[in-house]
Amino acid sequence: MSVVEALLDLQEVDGRIRELEVELKDLPRRKALENARLSGVSADLAAAQEGLKYAQDRVKSYEDEARELKEKVHQLKLTQSGLKSNKEYQQYSIQIDFVNHDLEVAESNQLAAMDGLPSAERRVADAQARYDQEKGGVDQFAAEIDERIASVKIELEECQAARVEKAKAVKDPKFMLYYERLRMKRWPVVVPLTDPDHVCDGCHMVQPPSVDQLAQANARNAAAEKPQSIVACTMCGRILYKA
Ligand SMILES: [Zn+2]
Numbered sequence: 001m002s003v004v005e006a007l008l009d010l011q012e013v014d015g016r017i018r019e020l021e022v023e024l025k026d027l028p029r030r031k032a033l034e035n036a037r038l039s040g041v042s043a044d045l046a047a048a049q050e051g052l053k054y055a056q057d058r059v060k061s062y063e064d065e066a067r068e069l070k071e072k073v074h075q076l077k078l079t080q081s082g083l084k085s086n087k088e089y090q091q092y093s094i095q096i097d098f099v100n101h102d103l104e105v106a107e108s109n110q111l112a113a114m115d116g117l118p119s120a121e122r123r124v125a126d127a128q129a130r131y132d133q134e135k136g137g138v139d140q141f142a143a144e145i146d147e148r149i150a151s152v153k154i155e156l157e158e159c160q161a162a163r164v165e166k167a168k169a170v171k172d173p174k175f176m177l178y179y180e181r182l183r184m185k186r187w188p189v190v191v192p193l194t195d196p197d198h199v200c201d202g203c204h205m206v207q208p209p210s211v212d213q214l215a216q217a218n219a220r221n222a223a224a225e226k227p228q229s230i231v232a233c234t235m236c237g238r239i240l241y242k243a
Contacts, residue, residue: 003172010179028149041135080092195242214231
């Protein structure tokens with residue numbers, strides 16, 4: 001195996017490692033986005049529940065008011081029945097009329113408040129149904145993401161172990177050093193020098209004839225199992241080879 005072939009093998013594993021690392025970074029972000037969306041749905045539900053509570057409290061407070069007024073009328077009538085003088089009796093009748101009027105107002109307010117209940121209840125039911133549905137989806141999605149994270153981690157470990165072996169197979173340390181330095185800045189590092197236009201397949205710059213000649217010499221040396229030199233793109237520095 002020529003040094004370029006060994007580097008291409010290594011580069012293949014490194015390419016997979018790069019993909020897996022990107023995915024590993026992206027997966028928790030996707031999960032967080034879904035959770036953020038769900039908390040929006042949950043806020044809608046909380047608002048609907050708050051609205052229903054408010055409507056129920058209103059009904060309850062008119063109900064309490066009506067009960068108190070009824071009790072008041074009852075007490076007034078009790079007292080009235082024990083009265084002897086006509087004048088006092090009539091004064092009580094006037095007072096009872098006033099309280100009865102307040103009672104009618106409280107009861108009609110209660111009815112009006114009750115009219116608002118069904119729609120408030122429907123809003124809660126709708127929001128709850130939507131939350132339940134979304135929650136089910138998000139939970140399933142989160143479980144799938146966790147599963148994927150676990151399998152990406154396993155594959156990443158396998159690739160890193162494979163990388164150690166592939167790196168050992170690159171017998172020329174100067175090629176290895178060059179590759180390792182460049183791979184942080186440029187990807188891929190080892191690219192073909194195309195025929196017949198002598199273009200770097202990484203940055204697409206046309207290379208001078210001398211670069212093409214060196215790449216051809218490398219190919220000949222590789223076939224003859226002789227040492228090879230690094231042929232680099234004059235623009236981006238990638239390692240070039242004749243495919
Ligand atoms: Zn280039």
